Amino acid sequence: MSKSIKLRGGVVLFCLALSLLALAPTLFPNSSPGWLKKSFDPLHLGLDLQGGMHLVLGVDVEKAVESRIDGIVDQVETELREKDVIFKRVSRVGNDRLVIVVYDEQAGNQVDAFMEEGGYRNLEPLTLKTEGGYIEKYYRFTSAAVASIKDNAVKQALETLRNRIDQFGVSETVLQRQGSDRILVQLPGVKDPKRAVALLGKTALLEFKLVAENVDAQAAVKGVLPPGTRLLYERHVDSRSGAVTQTPVVVYDKTVLTGDLVSDAQVRIDPRFNEPYVSIDFNAAGAKRFDQITASNIGKRMAIVLDDTVYSAPVIRERISGGSAQISGSFDEQEATDLAIVLRAGSLPAPVTILENRTVGPSLGLDSIHRGVWSVIIGSLAVVLAMGIYYNLAGLVANLALILNLVFIMALLSLFKASLTLPGIGGIVLTLGMAVDANVLIYERIREELRLGKSARNALDAGYSKAFLTIMDANITTLIAALVLFQFGTGPVKGFAVTLSIGIVASLFTAIFVSRVIFDFFLERYQVKRLSI
């Protein structure tokens, strides 16, 4: 046998062996040896086949800018007071500006000097207004500062979400930034989508605020609210009926302590009522602050506020110096666990909203797999039958190439760690139909050459070489469409583009290379004079 056939046959057998090895962990997950499983992942299924959740979250970056200004307002206020600068007020205007109001020009100059030296370079001074004897000095974030705040907010949100997901116990999760302010989250096989959404979407901004005892809460509900205070609602859940009631609580605007000083949070059970609560530990700085605050406010009530809902507002009985506190607010064990998770993972820098949600239950996924596999089997059988009838023995060669093609596609998918999706199965089915096209082209050419009276050998050579360019042109254009689809598609559609692209490449190999080797082998070995085509 000629060297060339041996070499080419070897290439085909090598590819086949490699593909079978790569597919073993998928086809026989239990009996494959460990080393094989380590080197080849089983075929990865997309969310639509495996069941799971695909979420696109939008980060409200404008809110992040706003809360950054709020933070600076507090800071400026404190520092101006420390420097004995006399001012009327400091407050936020709109969503990205702040105003400092002073009484005279001298104080104005002091403020100018302070803003210049105090590390507020990213705030640019705007016009100043003199009104009713006051001087109003406006400042705004530079556009670079705004861009960086927004960017950081998304980065930090990504980090926080990753921490939360890690504690949620789902494997093979995907967390990706998409565009400027979106985050893609994929949770395969998630059992409780409702809980997952609640856990991911919670801002989890924990604040401690002093209760404004002297303000009448009932009047506040009607809209009478002194400046510097805010109306919030305290949540109660009746442990027997599960009914939720809300009581109004008026608190001071100023936050005395926030959740970013929390170092740990754990679920504990209160032995008296057998109810779970969340115990939080502060870090060193937090413990010190907490110590000071409790010391100077004994006898007053402090509200523990999470995302603008008061969980409890206990009276401070004594100075607490241990650096720990507890949030008890009639929740069940699941809620307490999730609250501890979000407190440990940290709060989101800005609220998130769900822009896109695709959830497939595991039973539907399984259904789709069964049906997909069935349509691939039925479709291939139909093609195999048609080719066998139409081209006799040569049809069998094409069929062999077709089956190898299917094996190669699956193997390449698992080698590239690409996910197989339902449209992806559609792509495979489509490739099977189109894969025989190359063989059809070649065979039609061979028949033409045979009609011209050429020998089997010559007709075969001419058929393959004349059809080659046509096949390439036809497939490259399809490949262009598939690659564009890959670039623009998301999720399942991307899966279709992947299988279509891989299918085209694999079918070129099997239809042109593999089938030729088989023909050459038989022609040489058995000295075939007449082709069965």
Place this chain on the structure above:
Amino acid sequence: MEIVKHDININFIGRRKLAMVFSVLLIVAGIVSLIVKGGPDYGIDFAGGTLIQVKFTDATKAADIKKALKDMDLEGLLVQNFEGGSHEFLLRAQDTSSELEGLAQQIGSHLEKTYGEGSVEIRRVEMVGPQVGKDLRKKGLMAIVFAMIGVLIYITIRFEFKFAVGAIIALVHDVLITLGVFSMFGKEIDLPIIAAFLAIIGYSLNDTIIVYDRIRENSGKEKKEEFPATVNASINETLSRTILTSGTTLLVILALFLFGGGVIHNFAFAMLIGVVVGTYSSIFVASPVLLFWDDYKNRHRKGAPKAS
């Protein structure tokens, strides 16, 4: 075996005007349907909205489900049987909810109130916000446009510009007809359908290029022969291949259409139409365009005043 005799000689080119009338009629019918219905019927991927697939343990009716959800006041609520059974339904509403307590959960608990706890299984939820829908629509359109530009460039390099024009006209023809048929059957356009459109583009091109390749080969061979005759001969020579490949492709898509399940049903439907139209267009649209192009050029040259 031979389905098409190898010495067949059908006068395709002679019937090109008839084919053109047929194509134009189909396209116009589709466009009229699109105009009457106020544009393509976008699915939630592009229009935004919520789609929920629910399975009930007991058989029920769409009207009963609507009644159970009446007090939720959902905008544009549509309830459809899934695959014709009486246990599984698709619910679609225009509303989206970016709130954490999702619409799907609210619908689920509403249904449980009527049908009893544990008798309702939410198997699939798809919620697309209006902004994301708009983005996806733009992306889908861009994908189709870029695919066409890529193909135009490739064919211009490999063949001639007029071949590229013919191929693109055939593609636009195929996509327009498929879009029109979708509109006439009241089927929704969503993401997988865009994938199907691109697959149709790929398939139709495949077919077109094979005929073009023959035309190129034959016009090199017999210079004396008239171009229309060459085109017609090329179509005939590749006819048996065209029919066989379309046949096998249709077989597998039919398998997908019949056995692939409801989730992929519309995708298979689009492909089915696309492959039939794509095969037709590679014979009756892409090649005749070459002749129309030549006619136009010739008339232009004759009509122009001579320089001397």
